[in-house]
Amino acid sequence: MPEGHSVHRITRQFALHFVGKTIAASSPQGRFAGGASEIDGLEMTDAKAVGKQMFLEFDHRLWLRVHLGMYGAWDFAGNITADATTASAGGRMGQTNQRGTVVPDDNEPSLSSIGAPRRLRMAEQERLGEALDTFPPEPIGAVRVRLLASDTVADLRGPTACEVLQPEEVQAVIAKLGPDPLVDDPDEGRARFVDAAIKKATPIGLILMDQNVVSGIGNVYRAELLFRARLDPHKPGKLVPRETLEELWADWTYLLGVGVSTGQMMTMDGLSHEDYVNALARRDDRHWVYHRAGKPCRVCGTPIVMEVAAGRKLYFCPVDQT
Structure with missing residues (x-):
């Protein structure tokens, strides 16, 4: 199960690439069609993590709560050209030391030199994938929810929890943590x-x-x-x-x-x-x-x-x- 550091890193990707943008939300799998319709076309206004749970705010009135659980993961694609954490910005996601030195690996190029839109999987391990020929890419597998910004898309698969909440409901969840x-x-x-x-x-x-x-x-x-x-x-x-x-x-x-x-x-x-x-x-x-x-x-x-x-x-x- 992804631990706290992973969820904070995922949330920072949303803060960097989605907050402040109008989001097209959908449920390619169909299991979250109702929730996706509630936030479709709204602006993402905040992204935060508390422990293993993340909360994405839309137009200051609705929140998407996600708990990845044992099997959940986010796949990002598109303009993922910089790590959202300052100390790692000079190297490959999840494979830099605290001074920013890149650990050589021909299979995972530095995010700072990607150029073309790429895929990035974020759960317990972070993996940079192939360059994209088209954007947005077609959903692959059982995508519970897809969040599409102007130049970045995030696909969620296999979460333990995925729900749209009112602000007071979010506070009730956080109060128990x-x-x-x-x-x-x-x-x-x-x-x-x-x-x-x-x-x-x-x-x-x-x-x-x-x-x-x-x-x-x-x-x-x-x-x-x-x-x-x-x-x-x-x-x-x-x-x-x-x-x-x-x-x-x-x-x-x-x-x-x-x-x-x-x-x-x-x-x-x-x-x-x-x-x-x-x-x-x-x-x-x-x-x-x-x-x-x-x-x-x-x-x-x-x-x-x-x-x-x-x-x-x-x-x-x-x-x-x-």
Whole structure:
């Protein structure tokens, strides 16, 4: 499932290429025909993300709420000629380091040198596709909703949620979500997270995945945050010291910023330039414990454990996190 950084990056593409333009909305698949007709012909006036959910505003009165879930993805096509995040603008989407250096890959040219209209897929991974011969391209597959601006089109497939809401309905949805470091005031967000987590008897490994407690954290960031804090994922939230919870919030703020800037869930610090470039190119080289079941801990050498918690795979070191 796309985690918070991916949804923020997708939303920034809408802010860059769609906000301020009149949008032709349709449902090639047919399942969202009614909702598409409500926003068809309206101007997109805002685009924002809270955790794993995104909200697109039309003419200051209607909102399109989208939750990608496990299978959803946006495909952009047309004038996608620059990354919407400043730190990555000099290189390929999701494959630049924090200094903007491009990782060589003949299959994915830099967005800054595309020239012709291109396709761009955005979900957990971002992939730049072939040049377009015509614009807009024909919808491919089960496109739930198509949003067409003057020179850019976005196709949504497979979302968990896709609905048109009134402003008060949007506020009701957001009110139920935990704080997002890129949305909430830093001090207020930290206080909301800590105050909620410290009251729970639930294991901290489950609390971090609870979108009502904190927004945007998924399976990867959960495992990495806990390891970076050397925190046992089974420890109840009420037994985690307040200062440790505050440090978790600070680290989530940091990692989310890195994810938005690079397009990658880069969770290892202190790497050499060569190791950093390798980590951006290969997921196995950018995480401490995630997806490393049975492999030696990078710190102590103990095999990393994987267990299922609430239907999701949880990775941790049984030595460094106890």
